[in-house]
Amino acid sequence: MSYKVLIANRGEIALRAMRACKELDIKTVAVYSTADKDLKHLKFADESVCIGPPSPSLSYLNAAAILSAAELTEVDGIYPGYGFLAEDANFAEMCEKSGFKFIGPSSEIIKKMGDKITAKTLAEESGIQIVPGYKGEIPKSEDEVKKIVNKIGYPIMIKATAGGGGRGMRMVKDESALFNSLEITIQEAQSAFGNGTVYLEKFIENPRHVEVQVVGDGKGQAIHLGTRDCSMQRKHQKIIEEAPALDINELALKETLEACVSLCKKIKYEGVGTIEFLYENNEFYFIEMNTRIQVEHPVTEMITGYDLVKAQLRIALGMEIELIQNEIDFKGHAIECRINAEDPITFQPSPGLITKMHTPGGFGIRYDSHIYGGYRVPPYYDSLLSKVITLANTRESAIKRMLSALDEFFIQGIKTNHSLHQDVLRDKTFAENKHTINYLEKEFLPNNYE
């Protein structure tokens, strides 16, 4: 049986998917916007189809254009990657109805996890600890609302059920701001998502961001691939990720990993997924589940030797898949640095021509990127250029190896955040693994903090 897949994405993840397809003897169709005709993966695709002008809404987010390309090239499945249409339940449903396999969970599961109240309820039912709060209907009576919030205790977070990834949420310090914040959050959610439903949570003040990688076969079998720590971030953009998350309470970890697998078994989860937590004072608190491959998936691959993108393709196309928890061994520590085309101080995007570059390599170093000398970074998309990943026996040696990799790595012609990475990797708080989600913005970069 020979398969053909359309890769509905661009940049490094399109190249990552292309490489996985080749290893599995899957034929590939690349789609690209007019701004992306020089993308590296197009050179390796069996076919490529231009799907529209540079604007994402007219190309990579244009479901009709992508489905037309799929019809034209008669593919079996569509690989969404991350971003763009990867968690769009309507797109997944359109794929299903047009006879193309959406490479990921069913549209029904994407929809359920996209509704954060439903996701929290499913997680809770599987024994996952959730952030304490209130997910019922907000009562009309102000006194009743006050009672609910006083029981949670200030500060609280108001979150839109249709939000996620930092969108549609607001922190409330005390009762004086409560009703105004509620009204604004509901209004904004209504206009941004067409759904004004909100829920309330205790505000977790200074947590780490720890996530669990899961894989399900869609038939009730599921495994976890351990944790990642993604606490080093700015404005919801992760900059460094690592696996596994260290200094985690052993019992809480064991219970959380088991409950994550239970959730996947219960909903017959298909494909790869990430269950996100806030971690503070030895406790995990579920926040949301992402139903896609994530940018930081390589750190998990490095410590397990398990190819997550190949797993996505195999599961979706009904190929044989080995899914036994006992076969997963965790070895060493992996770190990923995201190199972005941006000013290292102002964080302004810096697109343009890469005049000259040199990539890192060597023992324990992985380099995932679509860029090359002479490539022009277009201004229309995400600024991610390259992911440098190191694997070593310990966290300390993985950091050392990363510093050595970054020493070799240069990009000329555009600005990148290369120097920010070097500075963070040499930071004492980072070295001691004491940073939380607030560290980069509030302590490391206080002058840039707004």
Ligand code: MV4
């Ligand atoms: C929170 C929180 C504190 N308390 N919820 C931001 C993204 C979305 N996934 C959830 N987010 C948060 N939810 C409660 N109850 C703090 C954040 C948060 C955050 C979470 C993970 C990684 C980075 C973050 C940066 C700012 C705020």
